Amino acid sequence: MKKITNYLNKLLLVGVVHAQEINIEPPAGWGNLANITVPNVVATIIKLILIVAAIIAFVFLVFGGIKWITSGGDKEGTQAAQKTLTAALIGLLIVFAAWAIMTLLNTFFNIDILGNLEVPSIPIGE
Numbered sequence: 001m002k003k004i005t006n007y008l009n010k011l012l013l014v015g016v017v018h019a020q021e022i023n024i025e026p027p028a029g030w031g032n033l034a035n036i037t038v039p040n041v042v043a044t045i046i047k048l049i050l051i052v053a054a055i056i057a058f059v060f061l062v063f064g065g066i067k068w069i070t071s072g073g074d075k076e077g078t079q080a081a082q083k084t085l086t087a088a089l090i091g092l093l094i095v096f097a098a099w100a101i102m103t104l105l106n107t108f109f110n111i112d113i114l115g116n117l118e119v120p121s122i123p124i125g126e
Contacts, residue, residue, distance in 0.1 A: 043114050046102075050095055057091035064088055 064084030071077030105111040 043112075047114060050099055054092065054095045057088050057095060060084060060088035060091065 064081050064087075067084055068078060068081035071081055102113045105113060
């Protein structure tokens with residue numbers, strides 16, 4: 001019985017971990033990264049989505065215009081180009097309406113969805 005108790009004591013003592021306080025800080029020159037918060041990340045993601053959606057809608061607008069020009073008077077080609085242009089304009093309208101709603105919420109109710117994002121400066125060569 002004593003051997004089993006000694007064995008269990010050794011087994012349990014092996015698992016003891018002494019925790020210590022670790023202070024993790026960003027490297028020198030990366031101090032702005034310490035100010036990253038969840039609202040800033042969400043605001044950045046929303047901004048990126050709006051920018052990408054506007055760029056995609058603009059590309060489709062140009063693509064629809066090119067389709068219309070190259071349709072050569074073909075009725076089906078012209079209708080397809082008109083559908084592309086209509087979809088692109090609706091997409092742009094939705095993107096700008098979303099931006100306008102967020103700006104109005106910030107102006108009238110002081111709800112800052114887009115946040116005040118500061119891009120961290122990264123020193124080069126340090």
